[in-house]
Amino acid sequence: xxxxxxxxxxxxxxxxxxxxxxxxxxxxxxxxxxxxxxxxxxxxxxxxxxxxxxxxxxxxxxxxxxxxxxxxxxxxxxxxxxxxxxxxxxxxxxxxxxxxxxxxxxxxxxxxxxxxxxxxxxxxxxxxxxxxxxxxxxxxxxxxxxxxxxxxxxxxxxxxxxxxxxxxxxxxxxxxxxxxxxxxxxxxx
Numbered sequence: 160x161x162x163x164x165x166x167x168x169x170x171x172x173x174x175x176x177x178x179x180x181x182x183x184x185x186x187x188x189x190x191x192x193x194x195x196x197x198x199x200x201x202x203x204x205x206x207x208x209x210x211x212x213x214x215x216x217x218x219x220x221x222x223x224x225x226x227x228x229x230x231x232x233x234x235x236x237x238x239x240x241x242x243x244x245x246x247x248x249x250x251x252x253x254x255x256x257x258x259x260x261x262x263x264x265x266x267x268x269x270x271x272x273x274x275x276x277x278x279x280x281x282x283x284x285x286x287x288x289x290x291x292x293x294x295x296x297x298x299x300x301x302x303x304x305x306x307x308x309x310x311x312x313x314x315x316x317x318x319x320x321x322x323x324x325x326x327x328x329x330x331x332x333x334x335x336x337x338x339x340x341x342x343x344x345x346x347x348x
Contacts, residue, residue: 164236169267170216175244176271179251179295184238195235200227248291253298262306269302285340291332303339310347311339
């Protein structure tokens with residue numbers, strides 16, 4: 160049976176943010192290559208927090224990797240919905256309809272993205288999100304401006320095209336960082 164997604168469900172928008180940061184959709188060969196699986200990767204150190212947010216809301220299975228867990232959601236409607244945000248780290252974006260969301264939904268999307276690709280610097284009271292996708296950073300900046308009404312900074316970090324990770328030579332991309340704070344500051348004018 161087909162289940163409609165609840166667009167008022169804040170967890171749905173949180174999952175959109177997680178998908179933007181470290182998720183993908185997959186087709187199933189045993190079902191005529193129909194799109195119906197969403198995979199969201201989560202570091203083992205963040206798994207309990209992630210599970211506490213999604214438990215009892217979406218059905219999922221967990222595949223353990225060396226440093227991460229892959230949460231697999233067998234939900235055709237969710238997979239088709241998330242495909243609107245693009246595929247692949249370099250090709251995801253914020254669709255136009257997302258900017259028009261109420262701020263409570265956008266806030267959940269931002270939090271999901273921070274939980275996936277960001278961090279909070281408690282010393283400077285700032286958030287930082289890093290991506291190889293310039294368009295995604297620009298899109299998320301518009302969400303941040305709408306929700307928090309605060310300034311933000313975007314920086315490009317040029318990196319060598321190759322690097323060595325755990326003895327393997329891998330390709331590397333330039334990254335884009337967005338930093339922002341959510342508290343009001345005198346310098347915000």
